[in-house]
Amino acid sequence: MDNTYGWAALVWEGFPAWYKQWADGSSLVVAEQGAQVLSWKTADGREHLYLSPASARDGKTAIRGGVPVCFPQFNTRGPLPKHGFVRNLGWQVAECGAQHIALRLQDGPATRQFWPEAFDAVLRAEVGANSLVITLDVRNTGSTPWAMTCALHSYLEVDDITQTQLWGLQGAACWDALADTRFAEAAAQIDFGAAPGAGFDRVFSTPGAGDKLLQISQQTTHNGRSMTIQNSANASEVVVWNPGAALSQELADMPDDGWRQMLCVEAASIDAPVTLAPGQPWRLVQTLTTAGA
Numbered sequence: 001m002d003n004t005y006g007w008a009a010l011v012w013e014g015f016p017a018w019y020k021q022w023a024d025g026s027s028l029v030v031a032e033q034g035a036q037v038l039s040w041k042t043a044d045g046r047e048h049l050y051l052s053p054a055s056a057r058d059g060k061t062a063i064r065g066g067v068p069v070c071f072p073q074f075n076t077r078g079p080l081p082k083h084g085f086v087r088n089l090g091w092q093v094a095e096c097g098a099q100h101i102a103l104r105l106q107d108g109p110a111t112r113q114f115w116p117e118a119f120d121a122v123l124r125a126e127v128g129a130n131s132l133v134i135t136l137d138v139r140n141t142g143s144t145p146w147a148m149t150c151a152l153h154s155y156l157e158v159d160d161i162t163q164t165q166l167w168g169l170q171g172a173a174c175w176d177a178l179a180d181t182r183f184a185e186a187a188a189q190i191d192f193g194a195a196p197g198a199g200f201d202r203v204f205s206t207p208g209a210g211d212k213l214l215q216i217s218q219q220t221t222h223n224g225r226s227m228t229i230q231n232s233a234n235a236s237e238v239v240v241w242n243p244g245a246a247l248s249q250e251l252a253d254m255p256d257d258g259w260r261q262m263l264c265v266e267a268a269s270i271d272a273p274v275t276l277a278p279g280q281p282w283r284l285v286q287t288l289t290t291a292g293a
């Protein structure tokens with residue numbers, strides 16, 4: 001690979017990964033496993049992604065944190081392993097540049113043991129002054145159509161979940177996966193301080209009007225830190241997940257109080273599987289932009 005852009009292959013906190021630090025101090029880490037973005041720091045030295053210190057580091061067990069790629073199946077909505085299998089496999093660097101790196105996974109013996117289909121998947125992560133743009137490109141490289149669901153399962157680091165609100169989902173149709181109830185989100189802001197520790201697992205439908213992008217902002221009252229999350233219009237759902245205290249204790253790859261520092265806000269296409277014809281490409285994008293103290 002042309003490495004003139006300063007990308008280094010190294011083992012970062014136990015994960016074989018690609019790393020770059022820019023002159024302003026910002027940095028990015030992308031694991032070979034799953035093309036999972038593990039760390040994104042802005043020039044002020046702040047980390048914006050949550051990565052569990054107890055995460056597996058064996059090169060195949062799902063990594064708990066960063067931005068897992070869920071493909072070609074979301075969660076347990078089908079016969080494949082939970083959240084698909086690409087998060088468990090090694091990806092190869094396809095391309096890099098001054099501000100971005102792209103990793104690729106294609107079908108092969110490792111993928112065909114789970115799924116017979118031919119595909120090409122490229123995850124691109126691009127860093128701007130205060131932004132991270134994550135783009136997943138998938139393409140059907142076979143000769144028959146196949147269907148998929150997928151998500152960019154971003155674990156955002158928060159100072160304190162009980163002081164965190166998520167804005168922008170008012171009016172969205174919601175399925176609460178914990179209570180198995182459906183309703184329209186009434187509130188302008190979702191306040192995670194309301195029932196600390198109970199856990200939160202909801203799928204919001206966000207019918208993208210044309211090419212209009214959905215905008216969500218997350219704010220902590222703690223110190224004014226905020227982040228805007230912009231999903232591409234074809235992210236027909238937003239999944240919002242926090243395990244809460246009880247599940248955090250159950251999860252072997254998460255510290256007991258890990259739930260306090262994270263909130264997953266996922267760009268997802270899951271309620272209606274997307275069918276790709278032979279040769280057909282499909283792209284899902286999530287843009288994170290930071291602001292605040």
Ligand SMILES: O=P(O)(O)OC[C@H]1O[C@@H](O)[C@H](O)[C@@H](O)[C@@H]1O
Nearest residue numbers: 062075082083153177201239241
């Ligand atoms: O533990 P996993 O497989 O990484 O999944 C984590 C969570 O991912 C979320 O997207 C789902 O909504 C949750 O139901 C799930 O528990």
